[in-house]
Amino acid sequence: MSATPSTMLELGTQAPDFKLPSVNGGELSLNYASQSKGFVVMFICNHCPYVLHIEDELVNVANEYIAKGIGFIAISSNDVENYPEDSPEKMAQKNYPFPYLFDESQEVAKDYNAACTPDIFVFNKDRELVYRGQFDDSRPKNDKPVTGKDLRTALDAVLEGKTIPEEKQIPSIGCNIKWKPGNEPDYFG
Incomplete structure (x- = not known):
């Protein structure tokens, strides 16, 4: 289990648009969240212990905030040839309360500078990045409760129109995105 931090995309960045297949059929674009008060784009996968560790509380948070007008979109960008447990067929078994999309080309992950799972990005209603970072400070085996705080x-803060201070935004830690051989992004240096 490697511990890869998120890259911390620059605050204020406009949400990159995309159109990806949903594991429930059809395609979905960022317009899915256009009528929301804000939205979350998160990169997750089926097998990562960091994602599995927060999964139940992530569903609770999503259900709570979807009811308040926040949109949620999950994307898996992992190489399914080498990690078949992350295939769309296996993704469809998750039955999340939010769309779960498959980024086969891995271009959407690159557009967001995604590095790990989970990698979480929060945008306001104007599609400006206002938060990127951890779900909470709980990790597998650190004995801290999973709260999503x-x-x-x-x-x-998004719902109240407030700013989240940059110094309070802590990088997420998780498994690295499983890049296809030769497709690794250049933002890792």
Whole structure:
């Protein structure tokens, strides 16, 4: 289990648009969230222990904030040839309360400078990045409770029209995105 931090995309960045297949059929673009008060784009996958560790509380947070007008979109960008447990067929078994999209080309992950799973990005209603970072400070085996407090704080700030100070935004830690051979992004240096 490697521990890869998120890259911390620059605040104020406009949400890169995309059109990706949903595991429930059809395609979805960023316009899905256009009528929301804000939205979350998160890069997750099926097998990562960091994602599995927060999964139940992530669903709770999503259900709570979807009811308050926040949109949620999950994307898996992993190489399914080498990690078949992350295939769209396996993704469809998750039954999340939000769309779960497959980024086969890995271009959307690159557009967001995504590095790990989970990698979480929160945008305001104007599609400006206002938070990127951890779900909370719980990790597998650190014995801290999974609360989603960092994401909850960010979403409350979006709903209240407040700013989340950059110094309070802590990088997420998770498994690295499983890049296809030769497709690694250049933002890792």
